[in-house]
Amino acid sequence: xxxxxxQHRAAFRLALRRLVATPLNTLLSLLVIGIALxxxxxxxxxxxxxxxxxxxxxxxxxxxxxxxTAATKKDVAEIENRLRAVSTAKFTFVPRxxxxxxxxxxxxxxxxxxxLPRNPxxxxxxxxxxxxxxxxxxxxxxxxxxxxxxAHVQLDSAWVKRFDAFLRLGKLAVLLLAGLFxxxxxxxxxxxIRLQVMAQAAEIEVARMxxxxxxxxxxxxxxxxxxQGALGGLLAAALVLGALHLLSGPVxxxxxxxxxxFVLHAPDAIDVALLTGLGALLxxxxxxxxxxxxxxxxx
Amino acid sequence: MIVANNLTKRYPGGFDAVRDVSFQIGAGxxxxxxxxxxxxxxxxxxxxxxxxxxxxxxxxxNGQNLSALRRSAIPYVRRHFGMIFQDxxxxxxxxxxxxxxxPLQIAGLSHRETVRRAQAAxxxxxxxxxxxxxxxALSGGEQQRLAIARAVVxxxxxxxxxxxxxxxxxxxAHDILELxxxxxxxxxxxxxxxxxQSWVEHCRGNVLRxxxxxxx
Numbered sequence: 001x002x003x004x005x006x007q008h009r010a011a012f013r014l015a016l017r018r019l020v021a022t023p024l025n026t027l028l029s030l031l032v033i034g035i036a037l038x039x040x041x042x043x044x045x046x047x048x049x050x051x052x053x054x055x056x057x058x059x060x061x062x063x064x065x066x067x068x069t070a071a072t073k074k075d076v077a078e079i080e081n082r083l084r085a086v087s088t089a090k091f092t093f094v095p096r097x098x099x100x101x102x103x104x105x106x107x108x109x110x111x112x113x114x115x116l117p118r119n120p121x122x123x124x125x126x127x128x129x130x131x132x133x134x135x136x137x138x139x140x141x142x143x144x145x146x147x148x149x150x151a152h153v154q155l156d157s158a159w160v161k162r163f164d165a166f167l168r169l170g171k172l173a174v175l176l177l178a179g180l181f182x183x184x185x186x187x188x189x190x191x192x193i194r195l196q197v198m199a200q201a202a203e204i205e206v207a208r209m210x211x212x213x214x215x216x217x218x219x220x221x222x223x224x225x226x227x228q229g230a231l232g233g234l235l236a237a238a239l240v241l242g243a244l245h246l247l248s249g250p251v252x253x254x255x256x257x258x259x260x261x262f263v264l265h266a267p268d269a270i271d272v273a274l275l276t277g278l279g280a281l282l283x284x285x286x287x288x289x290x291x292x293x294x295x296x297x298x299x
Numbered sequence: 300m301i302v303a304n305n306l307t308k309r310y311p312g313g314f315d316a317v318r319d320v321s322f323q324i325g326a327g328x329x330x331x332x333x334x335x336x337x338x339x340x341x342x343x344x345x346x347x348x349x350x351x352x353x354x355x356x357x358x359x360x361n362g363q364n365l366s367a368l369r370r371s372a373i374p375y376v377r378r379h380f381g382m383i384f385q386d387x388x389x390x391x392x393x394x395x396x397x398x399x400x401x402p403l404q405i406a407g408l409s410h411r412e413t414v415r416r417a418q419a420a421x422x423x424x425x426x427x428x429x430x431x432x433x434x435x436a437l438s439g440g441e442q443q444r445l446a447i448a449r450a451v452v453x454x455x456x457x458x459x460x461x462x463x464x465x466x467x468x469x470x471x472a473h474d475i476l477e478l479x480x481x482x483x484x485x486x487x488x489x490x491x492x493x494x495x496q497s498w499v500e501h502c503r504g505n506v507l508r509x510x511x512x513x514x515x
Contacts, residue, residue, distance in 0.1 A: 004409030010404055208387045209350055209447075211378035212405045213371075 007216065015223035019231075026228070029192050036185050038239040039276055040178035041267070045240055047170045049129065049264055063089075063137065064154040065125040065144050075149040076123050081233045082147060089129040089140065096121045106202025122151060133160045148268065183280050186231065189286025196221065197294035204298055214295070221291045222284055229283020233276035241266055243247075300326050301347060301457070301488070306356035308342050308512075316342035316380030318512040319356070324490065326361075326456070327481045332492040339512040340492035341385070344461045347490060348380050349373050356380050363455060375396055377408060381450030381487075383402050383460035389434040395421065396430040402453040420452040421445075424478060440471030447478055457488045464495055 020025050067076060076093075082092045099121045103109045129140055137160055145153040196206070204217055249262045255262035267275070301324040308317040317339045324330050332340045345351040346358060349365050351479040354458065358365045361379065368376060390398055399417040408416070421427045426437075434442055445461060450458060457477070464472035483489045483504075490496065499506060508515050 002409075006409055007404075010410070202388070203390050203392075206390060207405060208374070208400050209348070209377065209382055209384075209388070210405060211374045211376075211453075213374045216374075216405055219310065236418045 008164065008219065011216075013221035014220040015227055018224055019227060025192070026127070028236055029188060029228055030232050032188050033185050033229060033283075034235030034239060036181040036188070036273060037233055037236035037279055040174050040181055040245060041218075041236050042240050043078035043170070043174040043177055045244065045265075047167060047174060048050040050170070051167055052265060053262060061128040062155075063126060063129065063141055063144060064151060066152040067123040067125075068149045069120070069122050070232050071123060072147040079125065079150065083125060083127065085242070087125050088131055088136075090127045094124045094126060095173040096123045099124060104125060132160070134164050143237040159170055170259075182278075185279065185282045186289070187227060187271070189228060189283045190290040192228065193221050193225055193287050193290035194294050196224065197291065201298075203269065204295070208298060214260025218288075218291045222287045225285075225287025225290075227280070227283070229279035229286070230276050231279075232283070236274040236279070237267060237275050300324070300359075300361060301490070302357075302359045303346075304357045306343075306346065306358055307354050308339075308346055308351060314376050315512050317353075317509075320509075320512070321356075322507055322514065324488060324505075326381040326485070326488055327486045328504065329479070330491070330507060331498055331502060331504055332490065332507045333494060333499060333511060334509035335494060337389075337511075340494070340509055341358055341461050342512075343490045343507075343509065344490065346460050347457070348382055348459050349376050350382075353493055371478070378402070378453060379456050380453035380475055381447075381458040383443075383446050383450045383458070385462040387419065387434075387446040387463055388453040389442060389445060389449075391433060391435045392432075394431050395426060395434055395437070398421040398434060398445060399449045399452050400450060402439065406453060415449075416452055420448040423451070424448045428490055433506060438471075441472065443467060447475070451482060451487075455487065458482055460489070460491045460493075462495075463491060464493065464498070469502065472497065473501075 065079070067079065080091075080093060083089065096119055100113065100119045102112045127140070127144065129137060133136075137155055141153050141155045144150060184199070207217055244264050244266050251262060251264055301322075301495065303322050306317055306320045307315060309315050317337050320339075320343065333345055335339050342351060343358075347352055349362065349368065359374070363376065365376065390401070396414070396417055399420050400413045402415055403413040417431060417489055418427060421430050424447050426441060426444055426448060429437060429441065434445055437445060445462075450460075460479070463479075464475050467475065468487075472495070477488050479491065480502075489504070492503075
């Protein structure tokens with residue numbers, strides 16, 4: 001076991017030395033890998049922010065439940081109890097007097113409200129479901145509409161469906177990009193390692209003659225691919241963080257112009273670790289493919 | 300102990316480099332394989348080192364039948380041999396010490412032990428003072444001694460050499476011969492393929508003479 005570990009340590013050190021030995025080649029390869037990973041990573045982060053924006057935008061993915069104007073306090077309490085029993089949604093009660101006061105505060109509506117002989121508004125509940133998928137929202141809307149003394153249940157289902165379809169399209173595009181650029185990363189690693197195998201041909205030949213196993217010869221190349229991929233992943237994370245930092249100011253100003261506030265969410269440590277791990281995995285795969293093909297010339 | 304029975308190596312195209320060869324080399328013996336260029340000396344050394352596989356016949360080294368060896372077992376068998384090649388096969392992208400460390404790294408020894416044993420081997424061949432030198436900066440004789448240090452560092456039971464004194468002057472060749480005799484005296488089996496008659500004159504070992512792949 002100690003020998004096995006010692007050989008892995010030696011292979012890792014050798015891979016590191018090979019990375020450092022050709023700084024310009026390494027830098028160029030890292031740039032290619034970093035940019036290849038940045039595009040899908042940035043797409044993923046952008047979609048995540050868009051979903052967040054959609055959820056936080058006023059009225060979006062909320063259901064408004066209006067009580068019958070003839071509903072008593074007992075009826076309202078019954079609905080409140082039923083909503084509390086629905087664990088998949090949060091809700092806020094808006095009493096009819098409160099709703100009228102809000103209308104009175106509005107410049108355009110104040111005059112009209114003042115001319116009304118009595119409060120025409122019903123008691124209402126604003127329901128915020130946890131599951132914001134269009135199908136789940138529609139099911140909940142239908143359930144709420146069937147409750148007693150509920151006059152109307154409003155859900156902008158068309159907007160929700162459009163938004164959901166847009167997010168699904170975005171996700172698919174990001175997945176396609178990730179697949180495409182992931183294959184690119186494998187190809188870059190494949191070629192880098194193929195050149196390395198050619199450059200190390202003398203060492204490989206001698207090592208084989210004096211008793212090196214295939215695993216011993218392959219190991220440094222695998223580590224090289226994984227290291228290169230991992231560093232490319234880290235570079236991609238840094239590029240995404242940099243881009244988000246640059247965009248955060250203008251996005252905040254834009255949100256303020258619409259009377260709201262929005263902060264771009266940057267990838268967290270787990271996202272960065274995943275991106276690095278993904279880069280390492282793809283690099284390892286590229287290394288494995290390349291070494292398997294390149295070493296055939298020595299058989 | 301090396302025992303060959305009706306050993307034949309046929310290359311693609313039908314050329315028999317070694318034909319129906321049988322011999323026995325006792326443990327701790329020194330044997331010279333001689334013959335003209337193309338007689339099959341190098342092929343026979345490669346067969347013993349399991350660098351080549353025999354086409355037919357059997358070859359048993361230290362009780363292990365190399366002819367029936369699985370491919371995955373070959374690297375472990377090769378570690379029992381110290382190989383010295385005609386062109387030395389030194390690595391010019393690293394120091395003399397790093398060259399000698401390679402077989403120990405392959406065997407999976409710790410870094411400290413690898414350095415210690417590699418330095419001891421360099422000391423044995425008189426190159427410790429040049430441990431940091433790149434092999435390209437060494438003379439032909441020094442390069443051959445470096446190749447010997449790499450061959451013996453893993454304490455092999457059999458030392459195999461293919462034309463170890465080709466392209467060396469007489470003094471350097473004599474030094475190499477002395478080194479082989481030293482290793483043989485401590486119990487290492489030494490097999491040397493050479494067309495250099497001075498080996499036959501100065502060496503007290505047995506001689507296997509090959510001609511067109513056959514022992515004559």
